[in-house]
Amino acid sequence: DAGITQSPRHKVTETGTPVTLRCHQTENHRYMYWYRQDPGHGLRLIHYSYGVKDTDKGEVSDGYSVSRSKTEDFLLTLESATSSQTSVYFCAISAEGGNTIYFGEGSWLTVV
């Protein structure tokens, strides 16, 4: 794996609670992404970052926010978790000028 650490790897939380997933990279890559993976939908982009404090929405951003205060860290926050946000979340990175995306090992989130 390309120097990407996701935490926590597994989490069960209750509806309405806030949840933050963390992604840490050691590759010094400019771009960082959060995807969710659901059966029948493949991987869908939630948010991405193209630099410190520079973020933008992806295809399925509703209910999620992100922050990037350092090059190496990209946080995904569910302000008030819902059952529809039960999913596997993948952080990914890519270098500037490169469209090869490297994925972390995933965070399994269950909202009950």
Place this chain on the structure above:
Amino acid sequence: QQQVKQSPQSLIVQKGGISIINCAYENTAFDYFPWYQQFPGKGPALLIAIRPDVSEKKEGRFTISFNKSAKQFSLHIMDSQPGDSATYFCAASIGEYGNKLVFGAGTILRVKS
């Protein structure tokens, strides 16, 4: 609305056989077509990729065939092995930007020994 349609959803192949996974797209602006391989409990990893200026690309037992006029591309796994059992995703993007990458729904491949 899925921009890249992948089929089949699942596939069972005998060891030594050929596995074929197909993808179709609509947006003619796509100019980069990668395939990702994902093992259970792991993140997807780039397997092989092609650009529309070539019709075929081969890396070991893995081949991408690309048909620009039909807007289709496919992954062929020759001499399929049990270790190839995984989920395969096709994807497409515009330009050199990872944020433009769109994925197919995935194909679960099982190779029987």
